[in-house]
Amino acid sequence: MRRQTYSKWGIIISIILVIITVLSVFIFYPNHYVLSLQKQRTGQLLAYLPVKENTTFQIQYTHSVHLSGVSEYYQAKGNSLQPTKLVYEDTAIGMPSDAHGDDVFKMEDGKYIIEKSEHAKPFDELNLSVGQVRADHQIIYQNQSYLLKEFVGAGTDVIIDAKRLNRWQLWKGVSMLE
Template sequence: MKAILISAIMLIILFVSTLIFFYPDRQVIALTYENEDSLLAYVPLKKEETFQIQYTHSIHLSEVMESYQLSGNQIIQTELSYKDFAVGMPSNAEGEEVFEEKNGTYYIKNMNRVFPFIDVRIGQVRANHRLIYENQVYTLSESIKPGTWIRISERTLTLWEQWKAAKVQ
């Protein structure tokens, strides 16, 4: 009888441990390799559901800021700001968007561009891609090798996945 009780307790402990380690429970901004689902790094989500990606444009060498909001498993681009009209930068707003210029910076606001994920190649020379979340700036090249093509998405991680991947510093 004692052996059966010990076996039952061990099975319960094993079951609870498995749940703790392998049950997805932590919402994060996940950074994976673009062409596979392998987790490179992550930023834990707290209360805020918005983040920005800031980088230096490779041609005109000025700062660009893209603002996003998380909604379900979607990423919605809400704003874009930049200093120069050049290759790759829009010259006006579309649809319900609003185009503004303030102090030499151009803004496209009221954007509602929905994506399941965002693909980014981490700059090797000048881009210096940064992810900004809750006023904390994460320089992506410090956690991910420059030149790597990554995919940014919202994801729920297990404790095991959190231990295996690096938290972006």
């Protein structure tokens, strides 16, 4: 009779361990690919946008000096952001007047365009100060626009990067889809 008692406890403990293992994998395995927005000084996750790997998104804003639109295009590749294109309306202060290296500079519909070479150096992260007055920084992904100051607050210095997060980490931030 004692043997059955030990067997029952052994089975119960084994089941509990399996459940704990499955829950741990479910919660802590990093399988959600996102663009994360973190506070620059602390690394605290403020918001995230679920994206598909190897897809393009853009950061759009109004330039602070000449008050015209700027669109920066990136492709999220692994843990890096590959610049693909820059579109802007004025070559004044802070904007390039020509392309470098293998990049292509052209003008279409009154806008300057720099198409980045496939050899352009990818970024591990982008550092951005979310505009307080006119900039209206936005991430545009799959024809949806996400105004950054609504998610992280105007004037916040953020790091934008592409990475895989687990559910525990996602619970600490704000999904930009909600």
